[in-house]
Amino acid sequence: MKKHLFYLSMALITALFSACGNGKKGVFTPTSSGRAYEILVVIDQELWERPAGRALYDVLDSDVPGLPQSERSFRIMYTSPANYDSTLKLIRNIIIVEVNKDLYTQPKFKYAKNVYAAPQSILTIQAPDEASFEKFVEENRQVIVDFFTRAEMNRQIAVLENKHSDYVSTKVKSMFDCDVWVPGELTATKQGENFFWAGTNAATGDQNFVIYSYPYTDKDTFTKEYFVHKRDSVMKINIPGAREGMYMETDSLMTDVRPINVQDEYALEARGLWRVKGDFMGGPYVSHVRLDKVNQRIIVSEIFVYSPDKMKRNLVRQMEASLYTLKLPGSKQEGNEMPLAVTKKDSTKTEK
Known part of the structure; x- marks a missing residue:
C-alpha cells in the first residue's frame, strides 16, 4: 500500500512540474x-x-x-x-x-x-x-x-474563459450561431434586426460590445469605404442619441483598416473614432469584419468605449480581447489563445 502511495505521489509531482514546463502555471x-x-x-x-x-x-x-x-x-x-x-x-x-x-x-x-x-x-x-x-x-x-x-x-x-457573461453568449449563439465571451459587467442589452448590443451603461469608463450581420454580396465588402458606409447605416438605426436626429457615426478620417488573422481565418480590422452626430459624445472603437462561409454572410463584431475623463488604452484592449474569442459557425478552432506575432524565421521559442 505504501509503495502505491509513493508512486502516486511521484506521479502527481511529475504532473505538476510538467505543467510548468508546458508554459502553464503549476502549483x-x-x-x-x-x-x-x-x-x-x-x-x-x-x-x-x-x-x-x-x-x-x-x-x-x-x-x-x-x-x-x-x-x-x-x-x-x-x-x-x-x-x-x-x-x-x-x-x-x-x-x-x-x-x-x-x-x-x-x-x-x-x-x-x-x-x-x-x-x-x-x-x-x-x-x-x-x-x-x-x-x-x-x-x-x-x-x-x-x-x-x-x-x-x-x-x-x-x-474571460472562466468569467464571462453567459447571457450575452447565449443570446449571440441564438441570434448568430456564434460563440463569444464578453465581460460579465456588460449587463445592459439591446436587440435589433440582425443586431445585438451589450454594454455597461456606466457614466464613465463605459464599455460596449456590438455584433451584426448582413449578406455577403459585394466584392468590395472588405474595404474601408464599404465598412464605414455599412457601419454608419447600422449604427444610425440601432445606436440613437439622447434626442431625435442624434445617432452614432464613424469618423472616417480617423479610421484605419488592415487585414489580420482571427481564429485562423482572414478578417478586416477597423480601428478609429466614433462620435454622436449633434452631440459631444465620442470615443475609440475596434471592429472585426469576418466572412461566415457557412451562411455566406458578413459578421461584424465591435467594441467601443466612452470614457471622456479617463485614459482609454486598457479599457479598449480589455474589450478587444473579446473580439478574438468570436467563433463563427462551422469553426474547428480549439481554444481562443492568439498566436504571438514573432515569426519562425527570426526567432526561436523556448518554454521552461
Whole structure:
C-alpha cells in the first residue's frame, strides 16, 4: 500500500512540474508581478542610452493607434543585467537585450513563457553589434508591440474563459450561431434586426460590445469605404442619441483598416473614432469584419468605449480581447489563445 502511495505521489509531482514546463502555471509557479502593459527591459545602462537602446525605447513608447489622445503602448522600466534579480524575474513582461559579437552572427528573437512566474512572457533580442540591433528593432517594431499586446490579450481571454457573461453568449449563439465571451459587467442589452448590443451603461469608463450581420454580396465588402458606409447605416438605426436626429457615426478620417488573422481565418480590422452626430459624445472603437462561409454572410463584431475623463488604452484592449474569442459557425478552432506575432524565421521559442 505504501509503495502505491509513493508512486502516486511521484506521479502527481511529475504532473505538476510538467505543467510548468508546458508554459502553464503549476502549483509551485509564483504568480507574476507588475501591471498590464508594463514591461521591464534588461539592458546595459550605457547601451540603453545609445541609439540602439533608444530605438527600442521609441518602439515601446509609441502611441496606441485609434485613440483620441496620445497614450503610449507600454509603461517602461529598465534594469542592468547585474541587477536582474529574483524579484525582477517575476515581472509579467520582460525584454532581455543581448548584444555580443562572439555569440551571435545575426539579429534574432528568442521567446519563452512562464519561465520564472505565470503568466509571463519573455522576449530576448540577440544581435552581434549595436548597429544590427538598432536596424532589427526598427524593422520589427510592430512585431515587438504585437508580441506583448497579444500576450496581455491572451491573459484577458483566459480570464474571460472562466468569467464571462453567459447571457450575452447565449443570446449571440441564438441570434448568430456564434460563440463569444464578453465581460460579465456588460449587463445592459439591446436587440435589433440582425443586431445585438451589450454594454455597461456606466457614466464613465463605459464599455460596449456590438455584433451584426448582413449578406455577403459585394466584392468590395472588405474595404474601408464599404465598412464605414455599412457601419454608419447600422449604427444610425440601432445606436440613437439622447434626442431625435442624434445617432452614432464613424469618423472616417480617423479610421484605419488592415487585414489580420482571427481564429485562423482572414478578417478586416477597423480601428478609429466614433462620435454622436449633434452631440459631444465620442470615443475609440475596434471592429472585426469576418466572412461566415457557412451562411455566406458578413459578421461584424465591435467594441467601443466612452470614457471622456479617463485614459482609454486598457479599457479598449480589455474589450478587444473579446473580439478574438468570436467563433463563427462551422469553426474547428480549439481554444481562443492568439498566436504571438514573432515569426519562425527570426526567432526561436523556448518554454521552461
